[in-house]
Amino acid sequence: MDTSSILPHTPDLRYLAQIIQLAVAPVFLLAGLGAFLNVCAGRLARIVDRMRTLEPRILGSRGEEHDRLLGEVRLLDRRxxxxxxxxxxxxxxxxxxxxxxxxxxxxxxxxxxxxxAIALLFIAAMICTGLGFAIFLHETRLGIRSIQVRAHILEHQADED
Structure with missing residues (x-):
């Protein structure tokens, strides 16, 4: 066994305090990720609620209204x-x-x-965190797109009698 990869086994309380100090930053990061997950879960719940609201309306619609509702549900599914x-x-x-x-x-x-191993795991965690944020950014852009689809309503002119 290669003993050069082993530190002297001395679980001294002085070293434990240093390990706890080192662990504090990742634990705060976990708290931040928990808050971010809460935001994501809230968005997902709102998307699902909107889809459930639209499902019965799709079944009862025809023509342009049906196509519009179906497009909205497809976008919600993607989101x-x-x-x-x-x-x-x-x-x-x-x-x-x-x-x-x-x-x-x-x-x-x-x-x-x-x-x-610790450094590689932390690098992988940061990549996953950044990727999660980037994906969330993409979802917010999709959400904005669904609002912009309805912009034609703002330009609608009522027929004059």
Whole structure:
């Protein structure tokens, strides 16, 4: 066994305090990701509610109204998939950050050097976090597009009698 990869096993309380200090930043990051997930879940719930409202209206509509409602439901379906993807990548980031914290404490308890693994996990977590934010940005753009579809109503002129 290569002993150069093993630190002297000394779970000293002085070192534990340092490990706790190192773990604080990732834990705050987890709290921020939790708040972001709450926003994503709220958007997803609103999308689902809107889809459920439109479903019976689609079945009872015809012509242009049917086509408009169907287009809106298709956009809502796409948005729900995009938000779900943002949630997935953000949860994956949270899992990776949790592993970072676990490895910090495992290194303390076992004396093994997990520095490279910790750094790689943290990099992966940051990539997932950024990706989750970028996907969320895309979803908000889709949401704006659904509002702009109705802009024709603002330009509508009532027929003069």
């Amino acid at each position: 729900s998939r995009v938000v779900s993807t943002a949630i997935f990548t953000t949860v994956l980031a949270a899992v990776l950050i949790s592993l970072v914290v676990v490895l910090l404490f495992m290194a303390f308890l076992t004396g093994y050097r997990y520095g490279t």
